Amino acid sequence: DLFDNDLDLKNVYAFEIGIGHYIDCKIAPACGIVNKDVIIGELDDPCYCSFPERIDARLLWFTEGYIRYQLPNSLKINEVCTELQIGMELASEAPGYTTYFPSDIGFRINDTYLGHFTSPGEFNDRRGIFTPAWWFENLGQYGKLKLLTINENGCFIDGLRISDISINDLGITPQKDIVFSIEVAHDAVNKGGVNIFGKGFGDYDSGITVKMFYASLR
Numbered sequence: 001d002l003f004d005n006d007l008d009l010k011n012v013y014a015f016e017i018g019i020g021h022y023i024d025c026k027i028a029p030a031c032g033i034v035n036k037d038v039i040i041g042e043l044d045d046p047c048y049c050s051f052p053e054r055i056d057a058r059l060l061w062f063t064e065g066y067i068r069y070q071l072p073n074s075l076k077i078n079e080v081c082t083e084l085q086i087g088m089e090l091a092s093e094a095p096g097y098t099t100y101f102p103s104d105i106g107f108r109i110n111d112t113y114l115g116h117f118t119s120p121g122e123f124n125d126r127r128g129i130f131t132p133a134w135w136f137e138n139l140g141q142y143g144k145l146k147l148l149t150i151n152e153n154g155c156f157i158d159g160l161r162i163s164d165i166s167i168n169d170l171g172i173t174p175q176k177d178i179v180f181s182i183e184v185a186h187d188a189v190n191k192g193g194v195n196i197f198g199k200g201f202g203d204y205d206s207g208i209t210v211k212m213f214y215a216s217l218r
Helices: 046-050 052-056
Strands: 012-017 024-028 032-034 059-062 064-071 079-091 103-109 112-119 144-151 154-157 160-163 178-184 194-197 208-216
Touching: 012 064, 024 046, 024 059, 032 046, 046 052, 059 064, 064 208, 079 103, 079 178, 112 144, 112 154, 112 160, 178 194
Parallel strands: none
Antiparallel strands: 012 208, 024 064, 032 059, 059 194, 064 178, 079 144, 079 194, 079 208, 103 112, 103 178, 144 154, 154 160
């Protein structure tokens, strides 16, 4: 399970978001977007990320910029978010591919920067478990599963602290938009791009998974 922990699983809202269900993006080549059968449009042309076919994306990548998803917010008026968990399969975006190609991949909720983790590279030593047979062998095959957690103690990737930003700093309340960004900054120390693997590509047959844990106010 992506979300093994000791939290009360009764007090949780869970969702899976397709990687093509983004609400905004501003990206730079090298870039591309792929559904389960074909490349959408042409490689290295960001305009295709605005095409309606992108809703069915299963793999997308870019060298710098950002992509934004609106997270569902099911909080009721008497509930408060105590922890947010976001799971995703990520890799760097190397020229061709290389296992060592570090990239600082950053995360943001609304206007608050949460921090980054450094992806080690782009992986091509074998075919991804769910990567379709038609996908080119000389391109990235799979990523690493990353779990971003924000709670009252700070912000963590796979349990390792990336910042002191806490869930209380995010102002998540009922009926408020929650916009989640994945980004590679222009001034990143390691500007190695990002691959985002969705359902039907890579090693995990899943989109972006979201769990929102909450407490009921008395």
